[in-house]
Amino acid sequence: MPAMASEPPQRLGLRWEAIYPLVDRLCPDRDDWLELVQHLEIMEAAVLSPAYRPFVDDDNDAET
Numbered sequence: 001m002p003a004m005a006s007e008p009p010q011r012l013g014l015r016w017e018a019i020y021p022l023v024d025r026l027c028p029d030r031d032d033w034l035e036l037v038q039h040l041e042i043m044e045a046a047v048l049s050p051a052y053r054p055f056v057d058d059d060n061d062a063e064t
Helices: 016-026 030-052
Strands: none
Touching: 016 030
């Protein structure tokens, strides 16, 4: 039987269930709402992209 993890896995990304009500309040207009959500999705993808790269990048190794 595999060992159980002592902590749940960490969640990556924005908590959209918390963001949607805020966007609703900030942007009552449909077009503004869609634009803001699109910007948030782009920012989230930009922040998460390094998390999916290998931990060692041979091109960017610092010489010590």
